[in-house]
Amino acid sequence: MPALFIRMIGCYTSLTLQQFRSFGQTLLCAIAFLLCSSSRIVAHPISMSTAVADIYQDRVQVELRILTEDLMFYHSIEADGDQLLSRKNLLEAAEAHRAFLKKYFRVLDKTGQTIEGNFTRVDTQEIPEEGVRLDQVMEVGVFYEFHILLEDIPQYLTFTQNFGGDDSPVPAVMDLIMLQNGARLDFPVQIGPRSPHSVAIDWENPPRNDRMYWRERRDLMKKRREELLGITSYSSTYAYIYVEPFEIRFEILVPLLTLETWMPMERKEKDFLSVEEQEGLRSPLEKYIRSHCEGLVDGIEVVPVLSHLDFFSLDIRDFASRSEPRSIGMQNGRAGIIMTFSTKGKPASASIEWSGFNDYTPMLNTMVYMMDGTGERHFFTENEPRWNWQTKEEGLGEIAWLTLPQAPQQAVLSVSPVSMTLAGVAGLFLLIGSAGRKRAALWSGVTALVAAGIVWPVTVVEISHPWEKINPPSIDQQKMITEAMLKNVYRAFDYQQDEQVYDALARSASGTFLENLYLQIKKGLIVQEQGGARSHVREVRWGSAASVTSDSSEAAFELNIRWEVTGTVEHWGHIHTRQHAYDALIQIVAEDGQWKIGGMDVTSEEQLKSSTGLRNAA
Structure with missing residues (x-):
């Protein structure tokens, strides 16, 4: 049995029985394969394999265990009359399978680029001289050692497999077990054509194989959750609803491979989405949202608006931060979708119905935040696709403004420069007429005085009163x-x-x-x-x-x-x-x-x- 598989078993046997049981069915199946169970299982058309990846700062060592069932399916090996697959045919298929694995099993960096590696060894010791019976093809395996040299210390890695390609008639499931410096990094996971697994690698607090490490793990995971702002899985879909004054937001953070199952994503490169292609998704995505998402605010239907569409790579932890537009890898990229339902004020009731379900998104696990309250969990499913909310508060509506005291009115004086001028002229004429007993001057004075009165209403202006002073407030x-x-x-x-x-x-x-x-x-x-x-x-x-x-x-x-x-x-x-x-x-x-x-x-x-x-x- 190859060294990595032996080391992996050592990692698990150092744990308590209770911890061992918690690994679940995936690990038990993997151990069963490694111990070459003698149970008789009839072959069926599904590819089941196991990978152990040991991550170092300068390299990644991967050992793959491929069942002879895969060799039979992918290389069209036929059994003889005794229902045996000959050792010769299996050895030839095992050698040819190197190219198959190198094409369909990949390790990616944080940008989604494939890190090239080479198969250094093929171990076929499990194949007996007489060959393998058809009822043993899921018990006998071939081990492949895959060696990847790294130029930089890895902070993130993504593991993916797509055995047989997109059109393969054989479903493929791989159990992935990850080690770091020979110590178990995390629980086993299953990866498939649309379910890659990405991992963040902590070089400051690397894992250890002693039991004390797993007692410390709870604190480490809590710290990691805070560092990752609660978004700890790179392959999961996260959803949030925010009920706030004047708007309700429905936010979805979805892996690009999952988003592609919702709607077509045309692109030039299979593994990457360019900046132009990202921008081109906005219009069709908004159409998809409006056909799969309905909202009611205070009993009135409100059409969702796609207010934000952003794309994130693995190294983005703060999804609200601005990042420079760049090409995003399909295997480990994510899209951040924010839908907004506008309101006229603080809503009294609201509901959202989501119908975007498929095999890859059978439900939408959603955190709901109402105003400044704590979060509540809600699950959108095909059977229960609607979220409903009704406020318990009273008096919701417009903003409450702080009341100000009345400002004092400035004392004003009404004057008319035109009337005042005419009145002055009238006074002068009247004075001259009275002193010299000149009737013409008297009539001119009277005329000017009448004119002053006539133009007063249309020429009057208000000025600050020069004698009445208003003191400012204390x-x-x-x-x-x-x-x-x-x-x-x-x-x-x-x-x-x-x-x-x-x-x-x-x-x-x-x-x-x-x-x-x-x-x-x-x-x-x-x-x-x-x-x-x-x-x-x-x-x-x-x-x-x-x-x-x-x-x-x-x-x-x-x-x-x-x-x-x-x-x-x-x-x-x-x-x-x-x-x-x-x-x-x-x-x-x-x-x-x-x-x-x-x-x-x-x-x-x-x-x-x-x-x-x-x-x-x-």
């Missing part, structure tokens, strides 16, 4: 007004549509400063490293304020202020938190009896906190 009132207005400004960005945000800001900003304020706040909420997503404001914390208002007769004041904003961006079950502090000179003015922001000059911005973690589950 310092404490100024701080209270400014804090409430600032929080209202950020609440306006709870709306998703820019037009809605702009309209909501109008209650807090002067008309001349409205556009500048909108652009200024929006820029501060954009998280560039998260693909330009706008963060959701969780908290606006008031810091300090100092008045710089000089004596004025106008209802206005200025403050030097400092405040902190905590915002989050959530996707794929994890949450990005950013906290910034700002210093600014802000001007508050009174318009039509309401306080408004007339100007704001941000003098400094400081990032206080940046973290990424998992969203809590129930």
